[in-house]
Amino acid sequence: MAATTGDPRFPPRYGPSVLRIEIEGEPPTTDRLATGLSANYGHFTALQVRDRRVKGLDLHLSRLDRANRELYGTGLDHDHVRGLIAHALGDDVRDAALRVIAFGVGAPSVMVAVRPPGTPPATPQRLLPVAYARPFPHLKHLGGFGQLHHRALAERAGYDDALLTADGVVVEAATANIGFFDDDGGVVWPEADWLHGITMRLLEGVLPTRREVVRSADVGRYRGAFLTNSIGVVAVSRIADVEFAPADQALARVHAAYDAIPADPVE
Incomplete structure (x- = not known):
């Protein structure tokens, strides 16, 4: 994202x-x-x-x-x-x-x-799964050529971003965490070797969430999906050929929870 x-x-x-x-x-x-x-x-x-x-x-x-x-x-x-x-x-x-x-x-x-400040994309994101794992994924390190190149290739193919997978398991987007909604609107994070993003951490503190292995072949069993990083939260409308109907109420709860998190003064 x-x-x-x-x-x-x-x-x-x-x-x-x-x-x-x-x-x-x-x-x-x-x-x-x-x-x-x-x-x-x-x-x-x-x-x-x-x-x-x-x-x-x-x-x-x-x-x-x-x-x-x-x-x-x-x-x-x-x-x-x-x-x-x-x-x-x-x-x-x-x-x-x-x-x-x-x-x-x-x-x-x-x-x-x-x-200048950035804002999330105005439209839901379309993700192209790719087989790529960031080295030392727990670190936000320099040298992000791999995931950014996969993003560029995804954009050329008509998508908005790349969805990184390892052995068929969903990990994260190029520069964002991904969450899914279950049938009850609950938040599910992939169980994988990802960067534990700050926005993800903040949401874990204010929303009931769980983690489970999410296989890229099985993403269609979820009600919806969303991305999180420092610029906020944005819906996912499509992963490969799987299209998600708008999960408006579930996504609204995530947005409301994030918006309610107080910000800390720099000084």
Whole structure:
């Protein structure tokens, strides 16, 4: 699921040009960018800021800390990262899409990229199942060529996104978690090796949900499906040749639950 920006000059997948980039609170030099990013090694989190608040901010900070310990052997101080986010927003930005990236070989540097805010797609998404598993799927890491290329191929085939599967088992979309509705409107997450997304975590805290193995050949037994990531929640209308009737009431409950989750101040 890719964000939409409302600006026809830029492809929806990439959004408008970056408003601001800082590395450790300073404007980046060409050498610092080239040296750090050329290795394509690191991890990140993506978040939406509204009125200088973020849903699940502590979860984003914890994600960065855990990944940093795994990749670099040391944590990332929550207050330090929070300060970098606030500094990058400055006094003039209240709503934005942010990407916080820890990158580099050896000791990492933290980059904050600020872009205009994104919103979910306006129409339900059509997904093309593909046999592909992200390496180290529990990490939101740099080097996402595989899933993004599968998304591009899905778009060329007339779909909106790729649905990643492993041995015929549904895992996740290219950059989103997928949930299903059972006959009673309950939420079912696939039991698989996926990235435990922040929006998924937030919904698990406010809605009754369960996990089970979902085979791509059996998705038609579910009443409906939806995608979640940092830009929110959007319905799925089709997976391969399986079309879902609108699950309006069930989806409305998910939207209402997500909208009611309070956002945390950046400062």
